[in-house]
Amino acid sequence: MEIALAIDIGGTLTKTGLVDGSGEILDKRVFSTEADKPFEHFLERLSAEVDRMTDATDAEIVGIGVGAPNVNAISGMIEHAPNLDWGEKVPLLDSIEERFGKKTWVANDANATALGELVYGLGQGMKNFVVLTLGTGLGSGIIVNGQLLIGSHGLAGEIGHVSIDPDGRQCKCGLRGCLETYASVTGLKRTVFEMMAEMKDDSVLRGISFMDMTGEQIAEAALKGDLIALKAFADAADRLGDSMANTVAHLDPEAIILTGGLSKAGSLLADPVRVSMEKHLFTPYRNRVKVLISNSSDLSSIHGPAALAWNGLRNGN
Amino acid sequence: MEIALAIDIGGTLTKTGLVDGSGEILDKRVFSTEADKPFEHFLERLSAEVDRMTDATDAEIVGIGVGAPNVNAISGMIEHAPNLDWGEKVPLLDSIEERFGKKTWVANDANATALGELVYGLGQGMKNFVVLTLGTGLGSGIIVNGQLLIGSHGLAGEIGHVSIDPDGRQCKCGLRGCLETYASVTGLKRTVFEMMAEMKDDSVLRGISFMDMTGEQIAEAALKGDLIALKAFADAADRLGDSMANTVAHLDPEAIILTGGLSKAGSLLADPVRVSMEKHLFTPYRNRVKVLISNSSDLSSIHGPAALAWNGLRNGN
Numbered sequence: 001m002e003i004a005l006a007i008d009i010g011g012t013l014t015k016t017g018l019v020d021g022s023g024e025i026l027d028k029r030v031f032s033t034e035a036d037k038p039f040e041h042f043l044e045r046l047s048a049e050v051d052r053m054t055d056a057t058d059a060e061i062v063g064i065g066v067g068a069p070n071v072n073a074i075s076g077m078i079e080h081a082p083n084l085d086w087g088e089k090v091p092l093l094d095s096i097e098e099r100f101g102k103k104t105w106v107a108n109d110a111n112a113t114a115l116g117e118l119v120y121g122l123g124q125g126m127k128n129f130v131v132l133t134l135g136t137g138l139g140s141g142i143i144v145n146g147q148l149l150i151g152s153h154g155l156a157g158e159i160g161h162v163s164i165d166p167d168g169r170q171c172k173c174g175l176r177g178c179l180e181t182y183a184s185v186t187g188l189k190r191t192v193f194e195m196m197a198e199m200k201d202d203s204v205l206r207g208i209s210f211m212d213m214t215g216e217q218i219a220e221a222a223l224k225g226d227l228i229a230l231k232a233f234a235d236a237a238d239r240l241g242d243s244m245a246n247t248v249a250h251l252d253p254e255a256i257i258l259t260g261g262l263s264k265a266g267s268l269l270a271d272p273v274r275v276s277m278e279k280h281l282f283t284p285y286r287n288r289v290k291v292l293i294s295n296s297s298d299l300s301s302i303h304g305p306a307a308l309a310w311n312g313l314r315n316g317n
Numbered sequence: 318m319e320i321a322l323a324i325d326i327g328g329t330l331t332k333t334g335l336v337d338g339s340g341e342i343l344d345k346r347v348f349s350t351e352a353d354k355p356f357e358h359f360l361e362r363l364s365a366e367v368d369r370m371t372d373a374t375d376a377e378i379v380g381i382g383v384g385a386p387n388v389n390a391i392s393g394m395i396e397h398a399p400n401l402d403w404g405e406k407v408p409l410l411d412s413i414e415e416r417f418g419k420k421t422w423v424a425n426d427a428n429a430t431a432l433g434e435l436v437y438g439l440g441q442g443m444k445n446f447v448v449l450t451l452g453t454g455l456g457s458g459i460i461v462n463g464q465l466l467i468g469s470h471g472l473a474g475e476i477g478h479v480s481i482d483p484d485g486r487q488c489k490c491g492l493r494g495c496l497e498t499y500a501s502v503t504g505l506k507r508t509v510f511e512m513m514a515e516m517k518d519d520s521v522l523r524g525i526s527f528m529d530m531t532g533e534q535i536a537e538a539a540l541k542g543d544l545i546a547l548k549a550f551a552d553a554a555d556r557l558g559d560s561m562a563n564t565v566a567h568l569d570p571e572a573i574i575l576t577g578g579l580s581k582a583g584s585l586l587a588d589p590v591r592v593s594m595e596k597h598l599f600t601p602y603r604n605r606v607k608v609l610i611s612n613s614s615d616l617s618s619i620h621g622p623a624a625l626a627w628n629g630l631r632n633g634n
Contacts, residue, residue, distance in 0.1 A: 070601065080600045128469040142567065144461050151569025152445040153605050161599035162563040173599055246479040250459065250567050252468025282478035282490055283397045284387065288470050 003059040004309035005050065005100070006302040008109060009068035011035055011083035011136035014042075016049055018059060019306035023120045027053045028302060039086040043099055050100070064104040065309030066096055067112030069139065074154030076106055082172030083137050105312040107148070109133065109304070111157055113259060113296075114141025115148050115311065116304030122257050122292050129255045130247055131294070132159065132240075134262035137172075138180035138187070142251065160184070164243050183240035185215035185261045191232040192218055203228040219265040236262070237269055241276025248277070248285050259294035259301075266293055320376040321626035322367065322417070323619040325426060326385035328352060328400035328453035331359075333366055335376060336623035340437040344370045345619060356403040360416055367417070381421040382626030383413055384429030386456065391471030393423055399489030400454055422629040424465070426450065426621070428474055430576060430613075431458025432465050432628065433621030439574050439609050446572045447564055448611070449476065449557075451579035451586075454489075455497035455504070459568065477501070481560050500557035502532035502578045508549040509535055520545040536582040553579070554586055558593025565594070565602050576611035576618075583610055 003026060008015040010033060017028035029049045034042065054061065070081035076093025078084065097104045107115070114131040117123035123131075127146045133139040138160030142149040149156040160180035161173055168177025169190060181187050192205055192213065203226050208217060221229035244256055256277075262269060274291045281289070296303065320343060325332040327350060334345035346366045351359065371378065387398035393410025395401065414421045424432070431448040434440035440448075444463045450456040455477030459466040466473040477497035478490055485494025486507060498504050509522055509530065520543050525534060538546035561573055573594075579586060591608045598606070613620065 072601070126469075128473075144466060145464065147462065149461060149568070152443075152571035153569055153602070155601050156445075156567070156569035158566045158569075158599050158601075162566050163559065163597060166559065166597075175597065175599065178599075242480065242483065246563065247567065249475045249479050250473070250564065251466070252470055252473035252475075254469035280480060280483075280492065282475050282492065282495075284389070284472050284475075285470070 001059040002062045003057075004306050004313070005061045005064045005102070006305035006309065007046065007064065007066040007096070008112070008302050008305050009033060009066065010109065011069060014046065015302050016046065016053070017302040017306070018053055018057065018061070019302065019310075020059075021310060023303060023306065025302065026059065027057065029053060033084075035084040035086065039090050039095070042086070043095060047099060061100070061102055063309040063313045064096055064100060064102050065112065065305035065307065065312070066092060066104060066106045067109035067305045067308065068092055068106065069109050069137065071106050071108045072154040073107050073111065073150050080173070103312070105308045107308050108139065108141070108157065110139025111141040111148055112304035112308050113139070113301070114143055114157075114304070115307040116296070117257055117259075117294060118143050118146075118148075119307040119311070120303045121296055122255070122294060126254045128251065128253045129257060130159075130251060130253050131257045131259060132244075133260040134184050134258060135260035136184065136186055138184040139260075144251065159243070159247060162243060162246070164239055179239070179243050183236050183243070183262075188215060188218055188232055188236050188262060189213050191235050192228060195228045195231050199228055199231070201227045205229060215261045216264070219268060222265070222268055233265065233268055234272055237272035238276045241273045242280045244273070244277045244291070245280035245282070248289050249282055252285065253289060255290035255292050257292045257294050259296055263293050318376040319379045320374075321623050321630070322378045322381045322419070323622035323626065324363065324381065324383045324413070325429070325619050325622050326350060326383065327426065328386060331363065332619050333363065333370070334619040334623070335370055335374065335378070336619065336627075337376075338627060340620060340623065342619065343376065344374065346370060350401075352401040352403065356407050356412070359403070360412060364416060378417070378419055380626040380630045381413055381417060381419050382429065382622035382624070382629070383409060383421060383423045384426035384622045384625065385409055385423065386426050386454065388423050388425045388428075389471040390424050390428065390467050397490070420629070422625045424625055425456065425458070425474065427456025428458040428465055429621035429625050430456070430618070431460055431474070431621070432624040433613070434574055434576075434611060435460050435463075435465070436624040436628070437620045438613055439572070439611060443571045445568065445570045446574060447476075447568060447570050448574045448576060450577040451501050451575060452577035453501065453503055455501040456577075461568065476560070476564060479560060479563070481556055496556070496560050500553050500560070500579075505532060505535055505549055505553050505579060506530050508552050509545060512545045512548050516545055516548070518544045522546060532578045533581070536585060539582070539585055550582065550585055551589055554589035555593045558590045559597045561590070561594045561608070562597035562599070565606050566599055569602065570606060572607035572609050574609045574611050576613055580610050
């Protein structure tokens with residue numbers, strides 16, 4: 001049987017899997033990216049994980065799809081990734097092809113995710129939609145006229161670096177007030193720390209260090225009525241919805257699909273995001289743009305890179 | 318000879334012309350839109366102008382292209398246009414086809430302008446670019462993969478209603494802080510009045526009422542070193558450049574083309590816009606996106622609607 005090797009490199013975790021032509025995941029593995037160590041170190045650990053999967057199957061890998069942060073789809077390089085300490089430019093496509101000896105397609109992780117939603121997920125049947133991946137950072141992928149938008153330099157869809165406040169928070173990218181410094185797991189955590197400084201209320205979150213705090217802990221606290229966690233979610237949702245209204249004013253999408261760690265908060269996030277987006281929408285768009293939470297699980301996040309590989313194999317490019 | 322009738326409806330002026338298949342303008346007329354009177358009144362005056370042009374030629378009109386504010390390309394209606402007092406929904410396509418008895422294509426004015434730049438202007442040979450029309454309002458048209466972006470509801474490209482300040486100026490659309498309340502002829506004028514309130518400097522502009530003041534007068538004053546006019550231009554350019562960086566973070570265009578009344582200020586606007594955009598760009602985009610001033614004149618602004626008609630006729634849709 002023919003399978004695609006799908007690799008989803010994240011700022012924190014890397015997921016990899018074997019996916020057949022119908023999108024079924026035959027095997028998958030997760031390991032820590034260790035983005036503070038050299039790229040060569042990452043490649044070796046990736047090889048070991050892939051070996052473990054291929055040793056357990058008779059299926060033949062016919063192509064590889066890789067999603068990673070800040071990938072330029074034209075050059076095949078990871079360029080200026082603020083969440084990976086692997087240098088200014090990393091030759092991702094060439095390194096993977098050389099290491100595994102199979103035809104490889106690479107894309108910005110969120111672009112791959114958008115393609116995954118188009119081929120296997122909530123975007124099936126839609127022609128125009130936007131995917132926002134709310135993880136360590138905020139990534140995005142844009143589908144227009146049924147195709148992934150690449151842009152003129154291979155860099156379309158960096159909505160995480162839309163500035164929502166010129167005097168706002170420092171971003172790893174060097175700018176200030178980027179959307180991802182507010183609306184991502186890290187952004188939410190920064191807001192929790194701001195709220196802990198500003199408010200006097202007790203909170204279970206006061207016992208957790210910045211380094212240790214997770215999005216799940218904040219969501220759990222919010223669901224139990226923790227005021228600081230609730231305020232932090234409300235702030236993230238308000239800013240995200242406001243910014244999404246600006247995205248709609250560019251692209252007029254049928255839907256905006258939220259995915260990634262923060263989206264697991266479900267209606268805790270999506271309901272106030274919808275309210276904020278509608279409030280800030282230019283009148284003609286009102287009540288026309290869906291806000292959806294992706295039903296992809298950790299496991300199925302490798303559908304994005306898998307869609308890249310299978311699309312590439314089928315289109316012969 | 319076969320010609321297209323091109324109609325460009327603006328908040329202040331309407332331009333109409335006869336354009337052949339190669340883009341040559343055989344005749345053209347300009348008249349005041351009188352957007353405060355009923356749409357029926359406009360249609361009658363339009364008919365009279367068109368009659369005067371067709372009486373003077375043997376050429377046969379084979380199709381009509383119309384650009385107008387807030388046109389929905391799918392419904393063919395003008396919807397919620399803040400600068401036209403013609404009601405919530407105006408059946409533009411049906412009215413024009415019925416009145417003139419020729420196959421008609423309609424688009425948002427700025428979308429039509431973008432198509433004009435693609436077919437006859439600076440966008441020739443480009444696959445991805447954005448046109449911003451800086452007139453009474455701020456319109457936009459987006460070209461992706463060599464095609465006009467329509468969006469899922471016929472409403473893509475309303476960058477004038479991107480909010481750049483949640484507590485900012487009131488916009489005719491009902492929102493606050495829309496880009497067009499700062500970066501358009503009207504926006505520039507509003508800034509001049511803010512500066513006249515804030516600053517104590519003399520200015521030739523202090524002798525002109527809000528109603529009478531034109532963009533040309535402000536540009537002329539700025540070129541003579543008028544401090545208030547210069548400050549107003551600097552403010553508009555700074556905000557526009559900042560917002561353009563956010564547009565780039567969505568679309569990764571090859572160029573952003575500025576056109577419309579305010580763009581006639583040329584380098585007075587374009588130079589500080591470039592500086593501001595570069596300052597706010599996410600690193601990977603720096604020094605890669607061109608900011609161009611359209612070389613279209615008043616006369617050639619009807620190239621947009623003409624491109625609509627000829628594209629429609631050639632593609633048979």
